[in-house]
Amino acid sequence: MLERINATRYVAPLREGGSLPGVVEADDLGTYAVKFRGAGQGRRVLVAEIICAELARGLGLRTPELKLIELDSQFGVREPDEEIQDLLKASPGLNLASDFLPGALGFEPLTSAPDAGFASRVLWFDGLIHNVDRSWRNPNLLVWHGDIWLIDHGAALWFHHNWKSADPQRPFDAGDHVLAPFATEVEAAGDDLAGKITRELLDHVTSLVPDEWLDDEPGFDSARAVRQAYVDHLTERAHGPRAWLKAPARRGEGG
Template structure:
């Protein structure tokens, strides 16, 4: 299988439509100059550019693995938007987010995945659990599944809480080799019976070259961690973290199997 090189389009916001929910990140529905609606994630929100980095890397890894993911696009936000917004909180968010942001294509009419309503096959459940264990994604729980049903198909959204190692990068080597104990709270952990099979299949896809191709698209302007001298140095840590984690996937697979055994 050849390397898939992500190709993200860049659009410009033409209209701020509405905030999606209350909270620190305050994503919004916005219209762009291609006339499509997007769920816009702001670089000026709570976790700053690192949430966008996690969203981008996590989303594109998921896409390479064959999951249904709304199209991700880079979004330019002009400083003029902050001047006309009456809500002070949103005005500040727009002001601090001028420049390059990230957005997901808005799936109009999609409904939140409900595990009590929709049956997920064992293989697919195992694939999603493996992905989230790799990414250390703490945000796919029964309380907040971050999955949508759209045209009777399951779509994954919102990987901004993944890769939480990057909030304290000094010990990334140590963190790359840690089991992901929070997998016990995953909404699909009970159904993840095929983790060993999935592990073999997914490791064959996520070669170091493939991971490097995904990480390479992270914009320099988001890579502003002051503990690194250059953006590329920070970018390489993401690649090394993921490649180390994949090479030692038995650590997080064993943890997920153990968590499942405690529940069934």
């Protein structure tokens, strides 16, 4: 289970994100980037964050530690920004906290050249989870202590906004991916990562999602059934034909 902590102070908004996440201090003396359940995109964004970040961790990719953070109903009532106060008032109960990496810098593709193996693993992973939000415009990668960390997976698993659209073989367009120019070993990366994606791992990462974020999902009779749908989808995508991802063209090819 993810550790549960309590929010103690709202520090500042992170206005880079469309859902207006914020920097929050907690009773464990830690500082976190928090995504709120009351944001317009709703609880499914938090579900995607947990499943994808914890799956990435299970595959050996770096991503900040996640915790569930409790907001009291009175949290933020003295916040002077009306938009932020409305968001905090709409988010009592459990929200999602990601360890804040102090001093981290955004990944810059024009000055940083990751090795082909790493780039290929990240691109294949993003294809697996239907992550359309790691482009050169918005890399969602941080450089911290010399390593590259994956962040912000809320836009992944987008099919869960309409489960009828869930297709494990839906193609993934890697042409806009920030690491596409460096990802020259995608097939090998896929063979390696797919071998690590077991039902045990998927059962584990989906078990970390609180029941209350899965209850009342249209078309399902229980949180357990929703978890099973995620597991089945990702299992088939990882171990099926895998025709959904084509290796991106190398620099200088095509166009």
